[in-house]
Amino acid sequence: MRIYREDDYCAMSRRGADILAAQLLLRPDSVLGLATGVTPMGMYRELVEKNHRGELDFSRVRTVNLDEYVGLAPDHEQSYRYFMQRNLFDHVNINPDATHVPDGRARCMAAECRRYDQLIEDLGGIDLQVLGIGRNGHIGFNEPGDEFPLGTHVAELADSTIDANARFFASRDQVPRKALSMGIRSIFQARRILLMVSGREKADIVAAALKGPVTPRVTASVLQLHPDVILVGDREALSGL
Numbered sequence: 001m002r003i004y005r006e007d008d009y010c011a012m013s014r015r016g017a018d019i020l021a022a023q024l025l026l027r028p029d030s031v032l033g034l035a036t037g038v039t040p041m042g043m044y045r046e047l048v049e050k051n052h053r054g055e056l057d058f059s060r061v062r063t064v065n066l067d068e069y070v071g072l073a074p075d076h077e078q079s080y081r082y083f084m085q086r087n088l089f090d091h092v093n094i095n096p097d098a099t100h101v102p103d104g105r106a107r108c109m110a111a112e113c114r115r116y117d118q119l120i121e122d123l124g125g126i127d128l129q130v131l132g133i134g135r136n137g138h139i140g141f142n143e144p145g146d147e148f149p150l151g152t153h154v155a156e157l158a159d160s161t162i163d164a165n166a167r168f169f170a171s172r173d174q175v176p177r178k179a180l181s182m183g184i185r186s187i188f189q190a191r192r193i194l195l196m197v198s199g200r201e202k203a204d205i206v207a208a209a210l211k212g213p214v215t216p217r218v219t220a221s222v223l224q225l226h227p228d229v230i231l232v233g234d235r236e237a238l239s240g241l
């Protein structure tokens with residue numbers, strides 16, 4: 001695991017953007033696995049600026065997002081499709097048809113899970129997967145459990161996840177209780193993983209995930225076994241390593 005220890009959130013975001021840009025220079029038609037949340041927002045801003053300066057071309061990029069809330073329409077302000085449009089896709093020269101987010105309003109969730117796994121396979125797998133980490137150690141919405149969820153699945157959000165995500169909704173009651181999430185298999189099969197972490201409140205879980213036992217109780221711990229993980233964090237988040 002390569003570790004980049006950056007001074008603060010801005011420096012972490014710039015480093016993440018440089019790594020992602022290098023990936024697209026080497027392979028302009030990369031399949032990118034993307035995450036939402038506060039952690040990658042600064043990196044997306046940097047990528048938009050690189051694109052506007054003519055340094056980065058998204059025209060051949062394909063993307064698959066990690067997750068989506070069950071029940072939220074794509075134009076709902078808290079949906080992850082909306083997040084991606086607002087933070088990245090609407091501002092760069094990406095082909096809209098090449099951007100994929102699970103459909104949280106699918107009529108049959110089991111079929112949507114199968115479709116999403118098949119889609120990732122048909123794209124040839126993920127070249128670079130961007131990840132954040134939840135306070136309970138989740139990646140995507142692979143919540144703590146007795147075993148690693150392998151395929152795309154409907155996740156029951158843990159109480160701590162609902163608490164953490166309530167800041168984006170008018171009240172805790174409005175946070176959806178379920179989400180569609182890519183499973184550990186697709187994440188783990190990504191050829192390269194870019195794990196981004198920021199803030200003191202992540203320090204304990206980052207240390208537990210990367211130094212503790214590999215266990216489905218902390219799903220990010222599986223990353224210890226992946227051959228090509230790049231960890232980019234600010235000093236606070238990496239203070240326990």
Ligand code: F6R
Nearest residue numbers: 035036037038039132133134140
């Ligand atoms: C988001 C996702 C989640 C977040 C994690 C950290 O698509 O899959 O696993 O990466 O909850 O969220 P932030 O960055 O908001 O702390």
